[in-house]
Amino acid sequence: MGGECIRFMAIAESGSITKTYGAPPIVEAVVEVRFSSPVARKKMDQATKRLTHFYAVRTDMKNRTVQFNVAAKVADFTDVGDIFKVSSAQESESATIGENSITFSQLAPYPGWDVFSARIYRDIESVKKILPFGSINRVGMRYINRIDLAAGLKQGFPSDFIQIKLGLPKAYGKNIVHAAIGCQFDIGDDPLRVILNTGFADSPIPGLKSMVLDLDIIAENRPPADVKGLFAILSEMRDLKNELFESSITETARKRFNP
């Protein structure tokens, strides 16, 4: 158990060294690609049909606004756009096409970046001639981690698991009921925007507390020219995400992810 269980895997294309875990704490991983201009419904439908070759279930949804008229006791629903979602039979994998975006989601258990990115690549290859991958204006990558802890809340963030410190004047005491931190950073010369949200949450596992570590990385001012450029940015974002995540946790936490 422990350190020797952590496998080191060389990523040939990026030259980076990353850790993989047997039971990663990732609750959901999301990659979103936004386009500069809206996609026609016909194109969205066409792209979704292509993706149904890979996914068991298709769900068509409407984006709606609701306006309540209290005096007349009526509610007006207005359709403002379509959303087409395809998902695996187990609901853990999905791709969603909106009017100006395509989003890929992976719920737990997270199979690793190699598998997740291969799915994204496969899907994009199948729809790249339908959706405007030549006019991307924003790329987002979000990893929501939930670390289940036996530790309580009274001593602040558990330093044996999390490297992020909660610094408060003594006057606040140690009996913290809830704690959360939200920060935004620009990182790198050609910066990526990083939004970090961390804090305590209820655990679905009885008797435990959870620590959420939510890393949202955005590339907004450096649109990739094509699919190749998109994957170069995704690779860079993923490396940054790994660096931030690994620097945010302790060796004790790493052991927890390799039961």
Place this chain on the structure above:
Amino acid sequence: MSALQTQVSDKINFPRLYLQKPDITKRSFEFLENANQSAVKTYNPTENRPDNVILQERLFTALAEAKVLTSQVAMHLNRSWRDRFFANLDRLHDPEDWEDGDEAIVGGSVLAFLRAMFLWLPKTTPGIALSNRGNIVSVWGRDLERLTVEFYPEVELAWLVTRQIEGFVERTSGLTIDSAMMRVLSPYPQRAWFDAPNEKI
């Protein structure tokens, strides 16, 4: 490492998820009335089955919610256990065998069932059925030595113990909460149910 930490570190390792066919009489425990154990069928809402669309959507929505809720603890579950659990839920929601009046699975019951699995840590995989309220019903043991539990949303559950004593069939039932279940079962051989080797059905 504390006991709680150990619980999380050790994946729940139910080797198999079997679909048992409980033979509890409807009169003795009505929540098994609509136990639905049909064959696997792939559901694809894009199929053109207009007479059944509403039912399919209802079942699909409930199943999807159950699977997404399970994903919240999937990192602590044995993967094959999860796959079999999902396969059983799919079977239980086969639109072909669905009866009017049945309720699709309730998300709160899924959470309650999973929570109980982490609390009780049974090694034996229970048989899974659905009550007509859409709650998960699990069965450990077989024939006349059996524990049956219906998981209500949140923490409350209904339990029924069936045992054969000196030629008589004793049935005892009650309502309790998941964290008290081990105390409630203390007069009974609960570990024999929870730790019995699985038998293929």
